[in-house]
Amino acid sequence: MSSQSHNGNHYYVPNPVAYPVIMSAGLLTLATGFIFNINNFAAGKQMMMVGALVIIAMIFKWMGAVISECQNGLYKKWEDKSFRVGMIVFICSEVAFFAAFFGALFFMRVISIPELASYDPQFTMYKDFTDAWPSAGPGGVVLGKEYVAAKFSPMAAWGLPAINTFLLLTSGATVTWAHWGLMKNNRKQLVIGLFLTVALGIAFLLCQAAEYHEAYTEMGLTLGAGAYGASFFMLTGFHGFHVMLGTLMLIVILFRSMKGHFDADHHFGFEGVAWYWHFVDVVWLGLFVFVYWL
Amino acid sequence: MSYTTTANHDEHHDHPTGIMRWLTTTNHKDIGTMYLTFSLIMFLVGGAMILAVRAELFQPGLQLMQPEFYNQLIGVHALVMIFAALMPAATGFANWMLPLQIGAPDMALPRLNNWGFWLLPPAAILLTLPFTLAMFGIGDGAIATGWTFYAPLSIQGGMGVDFAIFSVHLLGISSVLGSINVIVTILNMRTPGMTLMKMPMFAWSWLVTAFLLIATIPVLAGAVTMLLTDRHFGTHFFDAAGGGDPILFQHLFWFFGHPEVYIVLLPIWGFMPQILQTFSRKPMYGYKAQVISLWAIGALALVVWAHHFFTVGMPVPALLYFMYSTMAISLPLAVLFFCWIATIWKGSLSFETPMLFAIGWIVLFGIGGLTGLVLADVAADAQYHHSYFVVAHFHYTLFAGGMMGVMAGVYYWLPKMTGHMFSERLGKLHFWLTAISFNLTFIPQFFLGLAGMPRRIPDYALQFAEFNAISTVAAFVLGLSQLIFVYNIVSCVRGGKKATDRVWEGAEGLEWTLPSPPPYHSFTEQPIVK
Structure with missing residues (x-):
């Protein structure tokens, strides 16, 4: 028509x-x-x-x-370019979304917690509160609800999170390797590369599930654990959600590749997912540095 | 609408008719029509809400409603007007006119385009459903925090806040999709020969708008998500006991909220010079300067947000920074004003309805801009903050600068869209009634604010009674005169004098080379621009 x-x-x-x-x-x-x-x-x-x-x-x-x-x-070249530009703009909007949560983290670490600890002891309800990070805040009664500052141990960077960094960085490499396979029409390399990427993505999600389980059951680190708990779970949680979406998308293009879709100069579907995956990867590096490490 | 009959290639189409046409359409003109219709309906809904508020403010004391309901009305009025009336109007124009102006067959991503529109009615339902639910004893009404959702008030609020949060999420998705579509359309769909610096100003202004939307709407989505988890899932982003800070919410909100002002206004700054040049019969003055100014304003818009809460207790260096950067915006804006005035300078002017609105817009929006400069002064703002002066100021920017700009655009393009001329007589009547009653509504509010009347309070001291009474009467005239606008549009859609292709004598641009109304697919063969 x-x-x-x-x-x-x-x-x-x-x-x-x-x-x-x-x-x-x-x-x-x-x-x-x-x-x-x-x-x-x-x-x-x-x-x-x-x-x-x-x-x-x-x-x-x-x-x-x-x-x-x-x-x-x-879809020819012209439509293809629309999809590419559109995907780039979409990823920019995702960057802005994560920036909101990073912004909240920095604000609490740099402004609100030091300020809460800096008031004259005679004029504050938070006398014994000292400026430190990680922090669950001073505790107190707000809006009629009493909050006792949570006792928790922060998530150490060099355990599971370091492994997760390794998994995601490797998956970034495997998806690029799959792309190379596609470019030189080596279908086997394409499928194996994608399969490895999916496997690494799932492994990452399993590690993160284990980490959350440990945080809740053994470390006292929950969503309600003040500034640290809130920023930790919201940032890693939204990232994990994006990894899950990325993995689902990778599974779709893995099946498409197995059915023989895509060729060397016509594969926006593949590239869009790969870009998204790299974006998720870069967000993780930010998380690793600012949430886990520093 | 009957534009399908004039199209050249329409025999190839087998499109659904009736309601299914509108539900399933991927056509940029159909979608643009839906955006504009939705905008008009929500403009009337939001207007009815604020007339109830003005009726309550007619006299001191509480006559018509309880303070809780009053709070709901003002908050939902603002959300409806900004998100459901002004923004969809701009997107509607973008849908209708961008492909015509840049010589494209359609918007670049037509299915997303359809989704972008059809997210709006659910969002409007979410926003207003709590009113209805409260009538059946479910919940305690709509969001009552004002449109700004400030914590901790919004954390204490009832179920209406949750509805508003999800409404904002849907509106946000819609805006991001719309922006993606506009950016892709402008970058990828321009006809051969139309370089960026030959684009119509409207395309440039929408490119800046889309850039601002992409940068800020997701931040709003993040902010209201944190609000949701603070309300229901035990986080402490905005709670000092947990190390968070209610002021964090204000920063996040206004990082979105200030650019939002430009998101609403920029598309109008795009088509307004086109209207001015049409009815001045001479080319637009300072094209390049305008493009640079638009981008300068877009960039500055992202770094001035804290001037909305100067009184919150920021360190002095922060106050100074936000004051100076805010005032810096007046420089590119002054360049734009200069270009607009220089465009009509020594032109051979004629005053059809769109031109009346355009000239009125320059004057009234100028007042809005200048009173904003006053508010940007930290020392003065301590006096004006949260007073009716602010209300009057942003109605000069958002009603005069926004709505009246949209009306100018509607009158300018309506003959092109429908193929019929509207009634000039009614259009002029609409303009004069709107301009006069608008000023009578809001000039008293400047004085009320200077005298110390706080905003968002349903009752006031006796000394404010006369000005409030004047403001209310004028607001009702303003509201009722919009019915002329609606009548004029409806009768123009149904029939009237046949419009020519060019419609206005001095009109320049690709959209005027097509028949009125344009064929179903705008340019099946792309025109060549030299």
Whole structure:
């Protein structure tokens, strides 16, 4: 239909689709269900389930449509460039998202905790609080709720986190190696490289799960452990979530590679995922330095 | 709308009709129409809310509503007007006009475009649903913190805050998708020969807008996420007992919130010089200077945020830095004003409705800008902060600078979009009623603020009664005169004098080379720009 080219230089405009609007309805249901759930109203969990299923189904349909359009040769150089620029801009927005949480971490370390410790003892409720990091804050009654500063041990950098750094950096190398395989049309290298990358991603997630388990059960380090606990879990948690998404995306392109998709000069799907994976990698380096190490 | 009938290649299309056309469309004009319609509807919704507020403020004392409900109305009014009226209007124009102006067949990523729009109605539902739920005894109404979500108030607040948080998340996704689409469209879809420095100003201004959105919207998403975890999952980002700080929220919020002002205004600064040059019948003055100024403002916008809370107790060096950097914005903005005025200087002017709005906009937005300069002064701000002076100031920037700018754009492009001329008589009536009642609404508020009336309080001292009464009466005139606008648009969509391709005598640009209304796919063959 409209997708067929009228002349040599035709841009592919997809036909009308219902996936986006159904996905939005799914998001509305998921969000409303989540709000009901955290405020203890009925039916929250059920609404969340329905919403999540709708979203997942629509992602499958939508991405499936994209893949089949790609395989039918509807995307040429011009469309390809749109996807590339779009992916770069999207990754920039992700950088800004992480910057918010890094900003919160730096603000608490550099401004709020030193300030809380610096007040004249005669005029503060936090007399015995000293400026140190890691810190769970001075404790006290805020908004009518008493908070006793959590006792916890911070996560040491050179245990599991160092191993995780090694895993992610290696996975960055394997995905590049897979890319080289694709460029010289060595399909075996492509598939093995991607397989290794997926395996390393899953290994990273397992290590992080072990780390969280240890933090909660043995170290007293929880989401509620003041400034350190909040920034630690929010930063590593959102990063872990992105690793999970990246791994799912890698699994998709692994299967696509096994089915013979992509070639040396037509593989935006592969590159987009690889860029995303490198981005996740770089965020991790920031985490390792500022959350675990310093 | 009937533009499908004039298209050259429409026999190739087999598009759904009726409601399914709008739900599933991937066409930039359909999506642009939906954005603009949504914006208009939400403009009326947000306006109705604030008229209720003004009615309450007509006299001192509490007559119509409880303070809790009053707080909900002002907060949701602001969120609706900014996120659901002004921003979608700018995105609607981008969808409609960018491909036409740069000679593209459509937006670069049409399916994402559809999703970007269809995230908005769910977001609006989330924002306003708590009002309805409260009627059935579920929760205690919508967000009552003002649009700024300041902690710890927002941590104490009820379920409405959670709804607003998720509403902001959906709006954020929508804005990021829209920005990706605009950036890609501008960078990749320009017709051969149209170099960056030959682009219409509207494309430049939207490029800066999209850059600001990409840099700041995710920070807002992060901030409200921290708010959510502070409320429900035991974190202490904004809680001193845990080592956090409520002021951290203000920093995060205004890192987004200040650029947001420019996000709303920049697209208007893009098309306004185009309107001015059309009705002055001479080329835009200082194209290059305007482009540089737009980028300078975009860059400065990211580093001035703390002037929104000078009184919070920052170290003096920080106050000085934020004061000077804020004032520095007035330099590129002054360049823009100079270029706009120089564009109409010695032109052969005619005063059709879009031009009336454009000229009124320069004057009124100028007042908004100058009162902002006053607020940027740390020493003076201690007096003005959180007073009605601030309310009047940002309504001069966001209603006069924002809404009236949008109206100028609507009148300018409506004949191109619909193929019909609107009623000039009603348009002019709309302009004069709007401009006069707007000033009568907000000039008293400058004086109220200088006299010390605080904002966001439903009751006030007797001494403020007369000015508040004037402001309320004028606000109702302002609100009701928008019905003329709605009537004029609706009758223009339904019919009227046939519009020519060029529509306005002095109009320049690719969008005026297409028929009015343009064919379904704008440029099936890309035009060549010399």
